[in-house]
Amino acid sequence: MAKTRDPEDVSDANRLKLVLAWSFVGIPLFWGVYKTLANAMLLFQ
Amino acid sequence: MIEGGARSVSGGGSWLDREHTVAKPGFSRWLVPPAALCVHLCIGQVYAFSVFNLPMTRLIGITESAPDDWKLTELGWIFSIAIVFLGLAAAFTGTWLDRVGPRKAMFAAALCFGGGFFISALGVYLHQLWLVYVGYGVLGGCGLGIGYISPVKTLITWFPDRPGMATGMAIMGFGGGALIASPLSVWLMQQFATPTHVGVVETFITLGIVYMFFMMVGAAIVRVPAADWAPKGYVAPTQSQKLITTANVHVDEALKTRQFYLLWGVLCLNVTAGIGVLGQASAMSQEMFPGHITAIAASGFVGLLSIFNMFGRFFWASTSDYIGRRNTYMIFFVLGMVLYAAVPWTGKSGSVALFVLFYCIIISMYGGGFATIPAYLKDVFGTRYVGAIHGRLLTAWSAAGVLGPVLVNYIREYQISQGVAKADAYSVTMYIMAGLLFIGFLLNYLMTPVHERHHMTLEEAKA
Numbered sequence: 304m305a306k307t308r309d310p311e312d313v314s315d316a317n318r319l320k321l322v323l324a325w326s327f328v329g330i331p332l333f334w335g336v337y338k339t340l341a342n343a344m345l346l347f348q
Numbered sequence: 349m350i351e352g353g354a355r356s357v358s359g360g361g362s363w364l365d366r367e368h369t370v371a372k373p374g375f376s377r378w379l380v381p382p383a384a385l386c387v388h389l390c391i392g393q394v395y396a397f398s399v400f401n402l403p404m405t406r407l408i409g410i411t412e413s414a415p416d417d418w419k420l421t422e423l424g425w426i427f428s429i430a431i432v433f434l435g436l437a438a439a440f441t442g443t444w445l446d447r448v449g450p451r452k453a454m455f456a457a458a459l460c461f462g463g464g465f466f467i468s469a470l471g472v473y474l475h476q477l478w479l480v481y482v483g484y485g486v487l488g489g490c491g492l493g494i495g496y497i498s499p500v501k502t503l504i505t506w507f508p509d510r511p512g513m514a515t516g517m518a519i520m521g522f523g524g525g526a527l528i529a530s531p532l533s534v535w536l537m538q539q540f541a542t543p544t545h546v547g548v549v550e551t552f553i554t555l556g557i558v559y560m561f562f563m564m565v566g567a568a569i570v571r572v573p574a575a576d577w578a579p580k581g582y583v584a585p586t587q588s589q590k591l592i593t594t595a596n597v598h599v600d601e602a603l604k605t606r607q608f609y610l611l612w613g614v615l616c617l618n619v620t621a622g623i624g625v626l627g628q629a630s631a632m633s634q635e636m637f638p639g640h641i642t643a644i645a646a647s648g649f650v651g652l653l654s655i656f657n658m659f660g661r662f663f664w665a666s667t668s669d670y671i672g673r674r675n676t677y678m679i680f681f682v683l684g685m686v687l688y689a690a691v692p693w694t695g696k697s698g699s700v701a702l703f704v705l706f707y708c709i710i711i712s713m714y715g716g717g718f719a720t721i722p723a724y725l726k727d728v729f730g731t732r733y734v735g736a737i738h739g740r741l742l743t744a745w746s747a748a749g750v751l752g753p754v755l756v757n758y759i760r761e762y763q764i765s766q767g768v769a770k771a772d773a774y775s776v777t778m779y780i781m782a783g784l785l786f787i788g789f790l791l792n793y794l795m796t797p798v799h800e801r802h803h804m805t806l807e808e809a810k811a
Contacts, residue, residue: 317376324382324569328389328521335527339655345648346641346704 364567366449371571377506377579379569384499384518386566387454390559391461391495392525394434395654397427397484399533403546407475410546418477426485433489435746438497442739443599445494446732450502454567457495462560464488469552495563496522496742500722501735505573508731509582512673512723516665519719523658527651529555591674591795595803596730602737605798607728610791615721616744616751617788618680621688621781622714624752628760628774629653629707635770636695636703649704656708657715664716665723673724674795680713681789688782692775718745728798732809755780 362368401423408414445453464487471479499518507514536554540547578584588594602608625632630646641649668676687706694703721741726734756777763773 314374317374321376321378324379327565328382328385331528332385332389332521332524335524335529335531336655336658338531339527339651343648343652343655346645346652347648 388521393529395526429485437493442736458563461491465556596732618717619748660712661719665719
């Protein structure tokens with residue numbers, strides 16, 4: 304198969320979009336994991 | 349720069365069409381997993397729907413249920429209908445999704461899932477339960493099904509070198525969605541509640557708007573690779589290796605193969621074992637360790653299982669890229685058998701720590717089963733129709749959703765009616781689950797490559 308592009312070489316603009324996109328999903332997910340872990344600590348009290 | 353080829357509609361057609369989602373040079377494929385997560389983190393809310401059950405039994409009585417309030421048994425149907433329509437939508441829209449591409453599918457999923465909340469809000473406002481069934485159950489369930497399978501093929505196409513990791517990331521989001529939705533829903537209801545009002549209507553509307561927006565962002569970000577694209581340094585295999593084919597099998601043809609039904613059984617049995625105990629985890633932990641695990645601690649235990657369910661999806665699916673899908677499922681079945689058989693022993697020995705550890709591993713493999721199956725399908729049937737085939741295979745989930753809880757509940761009730769102590773009532777269930785996993789092990793062991801007569805010809809594949 305022919306390879307036509309190098310998707311791993313990202314520009315600064317691309318990096319910013321990657322950070323924004325991953326933050327957009329990562330922050331809520333982190334918050335959910337944190338809240339659940341805090342609740343899970345009750346198991347060990 | 350990330351090119352927004354899809355932003356332009358001047359070339360004719362809709363912004364949603366597949367041709368407008370083809371990535372331009374320079375697009376980073378690492379933007380696709382967050383696009384998929386935008387959808388899966390939202391639809392994963394379904395696992396947290398039970399937080400609305402109790403408040404919805406007090407819509408009229410407010411502080412306690414009034415005679416005209418809805419019953420818990422009636423409300424339980426909302427989740428069941430949603431899961432049934434998840435399976436149906438995934439099975440029947442897979443081919444359409446393959447044709448129209450991920451953006452239109454994600455867009456449709458957002459409209460269905462968000463719209464389901466709006467109709468449900470109206471149902472709660474008018475106190476018409478059938479509207480909630482139709483809203484969250486039917487329309488929302490269709491959103492669940494379409495949303496679940498929408499990014500699968502796209503991710504596999506972008507990550508041919510690591511398909512397990514890619515789909516594992518998205519399906520991890522489905523596990524993680526409940527972790528967000530549960531505290532968020534409780535917090536929203538607290539904000540909207542008044543002495544005369546439980547706040548469910550406003551919470552549904554808010555969630556509908558938030559989820560629709562979140563999923564639309566995913567639809568805007570997602571791209572499909574150009575036909576001649578391949579990742580840097582990746583050389584596509586030219587010959588099939590063991591279970592990994594270079595050919596493609598049409599979705600209708602896949603249903604005529606032994607391998608489809610073997611994988612259906614593999615998924616169904618893995619999910620049956622996990623889902624059966626997941627629903628009973630809280631009660632089981634308290635009854636196996638009376639006096640040691642309180643109701644509050646049990647809720648913490650369930651939370652811990654949710655986290656292992658989520659991370660297991662990513663961990664096991666990623667691991668499968670290195671050790672192979674079949675071997676990954678072999679681990680699920682063999683290790684699962686050992687752990688299920690050992691759970692009663694942890695109860696008898698009074699070891700809470702081992703009980704929790706064993707359960708966390710079991711549930712990680714339950715999640716891992718979901719996340720590894722798309723890559724397994726890709727290996728066996730090729731990439732071309734993997735989304736549609738995955739959709740049809742998800743009927744195994746619907747079957748397991750009924751089989752698992754019924755097995756656990758029925759066996760437990762029977763044991764107790766025969767005079768078995770509550771603490772010991774789960775032992776037989778665990779041994780039966782281990783037996784189911786043994787059958788799953790055999791089915792997985794029987795997996796062979798699909799015969800060439802089922803493969804698409806080169807002309808068919810290019811069409």
